Amino acid sequence: MKVVYCGGCNPHIDRSAVAAGLPLDDQDVRAGATVHLSGCPRACASDHRLTGEQDAAPGAAAEAAPRPGRDQVKVVVAGELVDGVPTPEAQLATTITRKLKE
Amino acid sequence: MTLRTPEEFIQSLADLHLQIYLFGEKIDDYVNHPIIRPSINCIAMTYELAAQPEYESLMLATSHLSGKRVNRFTHIHQSTDDLSKKVKMQRLLGQKTGSCFQRCVGMDAINALYSVTYETDQAKGTDYHARFKKYVQYLQDHDLVADGAMTDPKGDRSLPPHQQPDPDMYLHIVEKRDDGIVVRGAKAHQTGACNSHEIIVMPTVAMREGDEDYAVSFSCPANAEGVYYIYGRQSCDTRKLEDNALDVGNANFGGQEALMVFDDVFVPWDRVYMCGEIEFSGALVERFAGFHRQSYGGCKVGVGDVLIGAAATAADMNGAAKASHIKDKLIEMTHLNETLFSCGLACSYEGVRMPAGNFQIDMLLANVCKQNVTRFPYEIARLAEDIAGGLMVTMPSAQDLADEKIGPIVEKFLVGQCDTPVIDRLRILRLVENLTLGTAAVGYRTESMHGAGSPQAQRIMIARQSNINHKKELAKALAGVGKPWQNKAKVPTAVQAD
16 A cells, blocks of 8 residues: 655644554555545645546546546545545544545 | 627627616616626627637636537636636736626636535435536536626624524525425625526525525526516716716726515526535535635736726826836735735645536635735725826816817816827826726725625635644744753853953
């Protein structure tokens, strides 16, 4: 599992503490999984995206957007948001872990 | 239909036969009314520029829904590039019209509702997002103008909507039917309402328990049965009824506000996007306000460009352009104006892709942008009045200038810099007057204060997102707060006496 950090200029959360709570060696987490860990809602670690979903081509249905493969699990943290859903800081690590194992 | 021409837009507006009241009279030929027409010309400019190749990169966008080229005012932002182009487009239109061009509210409403309907569906299992996307594509395919209607009259501000003595102080649902809802109430200060094909209604505050009937969002045609408009006055508006263009200052363009009344209006379900979901009303208010606070970092800057240009031209015509204090004031005006633009761009570049797929501005920076807008245009206007001189508010009328006997006297005594025709000097001073205390001051000054939310609304949002604890930790770390204190007096270096 890989953690991609933002630059850390405006952290609303303790990114290091969140990363320390992640299951780095857990067998249930698929190889290649990535956690994009930004300190604030600007989501710099994930190129300003609050979720890992891809864009559909213009004019195409949203369902037509490219889907990540099973080995490309991507969780986006932006301050107290996990994949765009408000999540208190104390619950960030457990929420990310659950998503990594889904 | 694809993109409309300005002429097609104006004809389509006339064809709506809107119910508009002005000075106590119903106005049937509103597209040719001298007080209303300048505001229509502003929106027509959003069509005119879209047809010109040199403005296409700002004025047009590719719809993510249809893949077609659409007017950016109907576009759902797909990137931070879209967000910054929106601000630049607004600056361009402010420059071309010297006015509020009114089409932004609908754009900001569709972008706010796009993500809120998606998130409501995710949480509640509703189908608002699919029906809203269909509506957005309808706006795009027909190149329509939509009014984003948020501000309720609000009555007694100390009471929530459902406790108001008159329940109509906040727009609300009065009946739910199998085929739709019936709504009653009003929306105040509606910019461009009488120039719109469509109305998009949103709640004005975060609703609480008991306010369910007030947590309502929908769209309807601007000429829906039961909808009518009472046109708002502007300072010096009746100058537009006089038979000359000079004293108006900006004869071709102007803003528009109206009180929009909903007298038991029926809305079918496929046009309803929120119906009682109080927990999502706050997000809708914040996101619309956020987008609109970003907008002011573009539109007011464009109008500011015109005012700075007018002040500089007035200085030229007064023969004062070389004075160092005049140059410095123009620098200060430019500095303030570009600071506003910087904020508009910053909140765009720091925008994020929402779970719904659209891009939203950075909320903190958008609120900082608008907070500056509540102040800087006032200072820019003050400096413009300083540079222009008192003549802008004391000069005789156009009728005096045209008078056979008085006219030559006016010309003799109002001459400025020798090469400047007096008529041109008066024109530029009237433009400064128009922008600083005439009809356009509604848009440039008071709208800068209260439009998109009054100053305190931004301060609440800034406080909420200021991350003050992080700042405290930074200071404590550098000062050594909390570390053991070692009481070692620093021994001063001995000074050798001569």
